[in-house]
Amino acid sequence: MNNSEHISQELWERFERYLDHSMDESERLEFESQLSSNPDLRAQLDEAEQLISGIETAVLQSKLNEFHEDITPVRPITPPEKRKNRTWMWSVAAVLVATIGLFWIFDTGSETEKLFAKHFTPDPGLPTTMGENPNYNFYDGMVNYKQGDYKSALQKWEELDEHSIGLDTLNYFKGVAYLAEGNTEKSIGFLQSLWDSEENSFQSETAYYLGMAYLKNRNIEDAIKYLTFSKTAEAEIILLEIKD
Amino acid sequence: MGDTNQIATQERLVTAVKNNDEKVLKQLYQESFSKIEVYILKNNGTSPQAKDIYQEAFIAVWQNVKKDKFTPSNESALQGYLYQVARNKWTDYLRSSHFKKTSSMDTDFQLQDSSEENFEGEDRNMSDTMAAFRLLGDECRQLLSQFYFEKRSLREIASMFKIGEASARNKKYRCINKLRELVTAP
Structure with missing residues (x-):
């Protein structure tokens, strides 16, 4: 800031009134006319605006730290380099499958359907962004998705260039939308390839919906396997109900 | 709808x-x-x-x-x-x-200290103001924060600080000048 000229209290308060739009029409017009003919006055107004904005931003920044303290930490996520080592998870899943499988008296058809229907809720979706967004078509489909119109969402998403939003995001929501629509085969296709890929921002969620897709498909063994991987609270509840 | x-x-x-x-x-x-x-x-x-x-x-x-x-x-x-x-x-x-x-x-x-690093070019002034604001005394920080961020009236601020409204107005102006000095200080 290089404008260190004196600003009188009266002028400062005029700046404030102008900046917070509290001048009446005649005062504003007169002030704007002065501004247009007096570059020094304009420079001082700019300085006042920057000062006030700086004060507000400094206060907000300190408040953000306070807001942050109240946030519950997100569940820990496996870093990408460790994701490949899933051996132990497969072992846990295998033991579970064996234990549960031995005592399995599930009347597969109706029971798995009931369990699926009881617990399945589609991912709430991503916040939809402004119209000018370069990923407009994706978010346009997301609006349909959030309204429960999976068919329209999928139509829009199927036409998308895979790189427009990120392959993992696209495949994840396609997988969930197909599942919500009842097309488990297609759902598994997208979710399984996503699970097998390295680039996946929705690791835990993918496993969860993959497990749900297998559950709906009456494939209990894979359902248990992926629900175990997902480690979400919801998956644990379903696993307990399967055991029961 | x-x-x-x-x-x-x-x-x-x-x-x-x-x-x-x-x-x-x-x-x-x-x-x-x-x-x-x-x-x-x-x-x-x-x-x-x-x-x-x-x-x-x-x-x-x-x-x-x-x-x-x-x-x-x-x-x-x-x-x-x-x-x-x-x-x-x-x-x-x-x-x-x-x-x-x-x-x-x-x-x-x-990450670089976000308060310093995030404001470049024309926003450099913003960063200077933010740094100067932190150097102000507690009372000025409180008063400016109440007026400009919380959008409280001078009357409310006067009552909060247990001073008259005219004093609150003058104090605000003095704090602004103090802040301007800190921002322009070499």
């Missing part, structure tokens, strides 16, 4: 953000963080990085809302905008030379 209502809700949200409504800012901040944190954690980031990037994005969004550079177009436009800005900032960071340097050195990442 539903969309109209939701956009009206967004417009109320935008107005509240412009007015620095603390309750609304807090809710917006807290409800949108986890999605961005998950994104950054899954993309080579850490929790402290997610916090820094998110706060940077939050401030940028808040400034744009205040400058009328943002108009809601759907039911979750502001939240979506915040998410997009944070994602872009993280992408920019991953592409930056700073990230490549720290990665190649295999050292723990440290």
Whole structure:
């Protein structure tokens, strides 16, 4: 800031009134006319605006730290380099499958359907962004998705260039939308390839919906396997109900 | 009709953000963080990085809302905008030379102090003001914060500080001058 000229209290308060739009029409017009003919006055107004904005931003920044303290930490996520080592998870899943499988008296058809229907809720979706967004078509489909119109969402998403939003995001929501629509085969296709890929921002969620897709498909063994991987609270509840 | 209502809700949200409504800012901040944190954690980031990037994005969004550079177009436009800005900032960071340097050195990442680093070019003045504001005495910081951020009237401030309204007005002016001195000090 290089404008260190004196600003009188009266002028400062005029700046404030102008900046917070509290001048009446005649005062504003007169002030704007002065501004247009007096570059020094304009420079001082700019300085006042920057000062006030700086004060507000400094206060907000300190408040953000306070807001942050109240946030519950997100569940820990496996870093990408460790994701490949899933051996132990497969072992846990295998033991579970064996234990549960031995005592399995599930009347597969109706029971798995009931369990699926009881617990399945589609991912709430991503916040939809402004119209000018370069990923407009994706978010346009997301609006349909959030309204429960999976068919329209999928139509829009199927036409998308895979790189427009990120392959993992696209495949994840396609997988969930197909599942919500009842097309488990297609759902598994997208979710399984996503699970097998390295680039996946929705690791835990993918496993969860993959497990749900297998559950709906009456494939209990894979359902248990992926629900175990997902480690979400919801998956644990379903696993307990399967055991029961 | 539903969309109209939701956009009206967004417009109320935008107005509240412009007015620095603390309750609304807090809710917006807290409800949108986890999605961005998950994104950054899954993309080579850490929790402290997610916090820094998110706060940077939050401030940028808040400034744009205040400058009328943002108009809601759907039911979750502001939240979506915040998410997009944070994602872009993280992408920019991953592409930056700073990230490549720290990665190649295999050292723990440290974002630059966001208050210093986030404001470049014309925003340099903003950064100077923010730094100067922190150097002000407690009373001036409180008073300016109540007036300019909380949008309290001089009467309310006078009662808060147990002084007359005229004193509050003069005190505010003195604090502004003090701040200007600190900003322009070499």
